[in-house]
Amino acid sequence: MSQPDPSFIRLQGISKHFGDFVAVDNVDLDIGRGELFSILGGSGCGKTTLLRMLAGFETPTAGRIEIDGVDVTTVPPYERPVNMMFQSYAVFPHMSVEKNIAYGLRKERAPAAQIAKRVDEMLELVQLADFRRRKPVQLSGGQQQRVALARALIKRPKVLLLDEPLAALDKKLREHTQFELMNIQDELGITFVVVTHDQEEAMTLSSRIAVMHKGRFLQVGKPKEIYEYPCNRFVADFIGTINTFEGTVTAVDDDGIAIESTDAGTSITALGQHDVAVGKPACIAVRPEKVFIGRDEPSDSSDIRMRGVVDDLAYLGNLSLYRVRLASGKIILVSQQNRQRSAERYVEWEDEIWVSWRPRSSIVLVEDR
Amino acid sequence: MRRQSRLILTVLAFGYAFLYIPLVSVVVYSFNDSRLAAVWGGFSTRWYGELLKNEQILDATFLSLQIAATSATFATILGTMAGLVLVRFGRFRGKTLFSGMLTSPLVMPEVITGLSLLLLFVTLQQLVGWPGQRGFSTITIAHTTFSMAYVAVIVRSRLAAMDQSLEDAAMDLGCRPTRVLFDVTLPLIAPAMIAGWLLSFTLSLDDLVIASFVSGPGSNTLPMVIFSKVKLGVTPDINALASIFILIVSTGLVISWLLLRRRTTAS
Numbered sequence: 001m002s003q004p005d006p007s008f009i010r011l012q013g014i015s016k017h018f019g020d021f022v023a024v025d026n027v028d029l030d031i032g033r034g035e036l037f038s039i040l041g042g043s044g045c046g047k048t049t050l051l052r053m054l055a056g057f058e059t060p061t062a063g064r065i066e067i068d069g070v071d072v073t074t075v076p077p078y079e080r081p082v083n084m085m086f087q088s089y090a091v092f093p094h095m096s097v098e099k100n101i102a103y104g105l106r107k108e109r110a111p112a113a114q115i116a117k118r119v120d121e122m123l124e125l126v127q128l129a130d131f132r133r134r135k136p137v138q139l140s141g142g143q144q145q146r147v148a149l150a151r152a153l154i155k156r157p158k159v160l161l162l163d164e165p166l167a168a169l170d171k172k173l174r175e176h177t178q179f180e181l182m183n184i185q186d187e188l189g190i191t192f193v194v195v196t197h198d199q200e201e202a203m204t205l206s207s208r209i210a211v212m213h214k215g216r217f218l219q220v221g222k223p224k225e226i227y228e229y230p231c232n233r234f235v236a237d238f239i240g241t242i243n244t245f246e247g248t249v250t251a252v253d254d255d256g257i258a259i260e261s262t263d264a265g266t267s268i269t270a271l272g273q274h275d276v277a278v279g280k281p282a283c284i285a286v287r288p289e290k291v292f293i294g295r296d297e298p299s300d301s302s303d304i305r306m307r308g309v310v311d312d313l314a315y316l317g318n319l320s321l322y323r324v325r326l327a328s329g330k331i332i333l334v335s336q337q338n339r340q341r342s343a344e345r346y347v348e349w350e351d352e353i354w355v356s357w358r359p360r361s362s363i364v365l366v367e368d369r
Numbered sequence: 370m371r372r373q374s375r376l377i378l379t380v381l382a383f384g385y386a387f388l389y390i391p392l393v394s395v396v397v398y399s400f401n402d403s404r405l406a407a408v409w410g411g412f413s414t415r416w417y418g419e420l421l422k423n424e425q426i427l428d429a430t431f432l433s434l435q436i437a438a439t440s441a442t443f444a445t446i447l448g449t450m451a452g453l454v455l456v457r458f459g460r461f462r463g464k465t466l467f468s469g470m471l472t473s474p475l476v477m478p479e480v481i482t483g484l485s486l487l488l489l490f491v492t493l494q495q496l497v498g499w500p501g502q503r504g505f506s507t508i509t510i511a512h513t514t515f516s517m518a519y520v521a522v523i524v525r526s527r528l529a530a531m532d533q534s535l536e537d538a539a540m541d542l543g544c545r546p547t548r549v550l551f552d553v554t555l556p557l558i559a560p561a562m563i564a565g566w567l568l569s570f571t572l573s574l575d576d577l578v579i580a581s582f583v584s585g586p587g588s589n590t591l592p593m594v595i596f597s598k599v600k601l602g603v604t605p606d607i608n609a610l611a612s613i614f615i616l617i618v619s620t621g622l623v624i625s626w627l628l629l630r631r632r633t634t635a636s
Contacts, residue, residue: 077540089539094556104542151542157607 007053007066008033009159016049018194023049025215026063031208033068033194036185038194039183041212042238047195051161054193056080061199067159078107083152084161087168089144091136091151098123098132100147104155122150125184142173149181153188159266162194166201199239202281203227211235227287233365236285243332244285244365249276256336256359259284265328268304270362283365288333290361293322293347298356308332310349322347324355392615399608407603416609426594426610433574433591436505440512441569445562447513448520448569453554455521457527457536474518483582486511490583503585511583512573519572520565527561528554567625571618 007030016024024046029035039047053057053065055312056077065073072080083104092100101122105115123129126146136144145165152160165181166174182205196202201224202209203223210220211234219231230236233244245268247261256271259282260298268284276282292298298305308324311331315338334355399417403410420426455468474482490500490507500507535557539549555562577592584590589597595607 055537055541057540077537078543078545082541084538084541086534086538088532088534090532090534091533092538092553103539103544107543107548150536151538155542 005033005068006030008035008068009193010052010064010066012064012066014050014053014065015061016046016053016058017061018189024060026055027215027217029210029217029220031191033191034189036182036192036194036205036207038196038206038209039201039212040077040196040202040209040238042197045212046215047197047212048163051084051195052152052192055082055084055161056132082161083155083157083159083160085145085148085152085163085165087163089148089168091144091147093136096133096135097128097147101150101154103151107154118154122154125153125187126150141168142177145169145177147192149184153184153190156188157190159191159193162192164196164198165194167196167198174201181205203239209327211238213238214294228363230285230363230365233283233285236363236365239315240287242285242287242363243291245330246281246283249278249280249282252276252278257282257364263328263330264306264326266304266306268362269359270364271360272364274364275366276364285363285365286357286361287363288335289337291332291334291355291357293324293334293336293353293355295347295351295353297354300356303356303358304362305354308353308355310347310351310353313347313349324353326355373462395608396612396615400606400611401605401608404605405428416605420606420609420613421472423606425589426591426606429589429591429594429604430610432505432588436509436512436580436590437570437573440509440516440573441566443509443513444516444520444569445559445566448565449524449558449562450516451517451521452524452528452558455525468480471518471521473524477515479576482515483511483579486514486579503583504588507583507585508580508588511579512516512569515579516569516572520562522600523561523565523568524558531557563625567621570621572636574614588604 009029009031011027011029014024014027014029015022027050039050040301041047049058053060054160056072056075056079059074063073064071067081072082091102095103098119102115103117105118110118119132120129123132126149127152128143131143132141141146145168162181166177169177178201181192194202194205206223208221209223209226211218211226213234219226219235221229225227226235227239230239230242236242236244245259245261245263247259247263247268249257250260250267251258252274254273256269257274257276258267258269260266261268270284274282286304306326310322310325311325312323314321318338320336321336322336324332324334326332332355390617398409400412400414401409404416451471455464455471486507488587490503494500531554535553536549539553540546546551575592576590577596580590581593584593591610595610598604598607
């Protein structure tokens with residue numbers, strides 16, 4: 001594999017306007033060579049427009065796109081070293097599987113022997129060798145997707161763009177395809193840029209994620225960073241579920257902050273340095289799986305502790321989910337792994353319980369910019 | 370459930386009877402030996418023989434088929450281009466006007482279409498000296514103008530239903546926009562184009578009114594000949610001619626159906 005290059009793809013000040021509507025708003029981004037990068041966002045956030053600009057189907061209103069050091073801002077799609085796997089797969093219905101896969105090399109006027117060899121390689125890679133003469137309608141959705149993947153990879157593009165690659169597959173197949181994509185990416189070392197609205201898909205696939213909202217990036221980082229240290233409320237809410245507590249800052253020091261929360265009716269602490277001042281409003285959040293639930297009062301007094309009543313609970317097999325009503329009336333979500341098999345549940349409906357979490361699990365959320 | 374399906378079957382039988390009994394009676398009477406078209410005089414194929422000797426009818430048939438094939442071909446080319454522009458070229462100035470104007474020939478009374486075309490040809494002749502004589506070329510042009518609207522409508526709906534990312538995908542894989550048309554777009558709308566051609570062919574073969582307006586002396590299409598003969602009374606050779614036409618048209622339909630079916634099962 002070639003040298004790591006942290007700005008293999010470089011977007012500088014990219015904007016795209018459709019009339020008065022701003023689809024992408026002054027976005028800067030560097031993607032490294034060989035990365036599996038995801039752009040995550042809800043529908044209409046501009047992620048597909050961004051992908052289409054990378055592919056060359058749309059020209060940016062402003063800004064510059066570089067791939068491998070070459071300015072491709074105005075290069076048409078048929079001359080870019082980039083291939084795409086479309087959401088609808090866009091497999092040509094009038095061509096057989098092998099003709100579909102060979103299409104890109106045919107357009108390059110590659111020698112017939114080379115085309116045949118590469119088609120065989122690709123069929124092998126996506127495990128469709130037995131289906132080479134079939135027409136797309138005779139294939140399942142998952143097989144069609146593999147044709148689309150092979151077709152996009154045969155020209156050995158510098159970048160592969162994937163538009164919602166798993167959206168149309170059922171759950172079992174999704175998981176399988178997910179790992180298949182990761183293996184192929186690993187094997188070929190091609191830079192993947194994935195666009196998705198599915199946070200789970202982005203989390204499992206990617207080396208890095210950009211969370212996009214209203215044409216802007218809210219946060220760019222590794223899946224773990226985005227999940228554990230969301231930079232604002234939108235990101236925290238979009239990725240997974242979270243409990244938030246509003247309050248007023250009562251103490252700030254080098255180790256952390258404390259807020260007096262009216263929601264929780266108690267003081268909540270968080271570690272780390274944060275840009276807040278005493279007396280100002282702030283928000284502290286905690287993920288459901290970081291919260292412990294129990295009948296007995298937690299012994300560690302540095303933990304954040306609250307009393308509550310189990311309002312509702314759901315047994316999911318591997319997990320149990322609890323909705324706990326605090327004394328203040330606020331409902332918080334708690335999830336707990338079912339580590340042991342027991343005939344009766346430890347905590348039941350309407351039980352008076354304690355919830356607690358460690359201060360280092362608290363997340364301080366700044367307001368949306 | 371059974372009663373309902375029996376009712377549907379009855380309605381279906383009546384509907385088909387209504388459509389096909391006239392056709393069947395034409396075919397049956399074409400084998401009638403009697404000179405009177407409505408009186409059965411025994412089985413005979415003599416009217417088919419008579420027909421082959423009737424030069425007027427043979428000439429008219431040949432002319433009609435030529436006009437139908439030529440105008441259907443032009444209509445398919447022009448109509449496909451119009452459909453492509455309307456669906457694929459995004460929004461442009463006057464798009465709504467253009468797409469509205471395209472469908473107006475479908476609802477325009479034939480008498481008006483025929484009259485306006487006649488006026489056009491007469492004016493053109495005075496201005497540039499063409500067409501010197503009205504006949505094959507003027508009828509072909511007239512038929513092309515109204516058939517291409519049908520083709521455009523069929524092609525447009527097929528294109529609108531087509532996934533545009535197929536064209537994007539071809540371009541993404543290194544295909545230039547003009548080649549995309551031949552590699553992807555045209556093969557996928559081919560069924561619509563074939564259907565459009567067949568429809569145009571039938572419409573042209575069928576047309577009496579417009580052709581009467583724009584034809585000149587000595588160029589009579591088959592419907593014109595039949596219509597003028599029927600005014601003098603139906604003769605059995607007309608039945609024979611009609612039967613041959615039914616055979617040609619149904620063969621064409623079966624062939625196109627088989628082609629389309631093979632396409633869908635194979636693809």
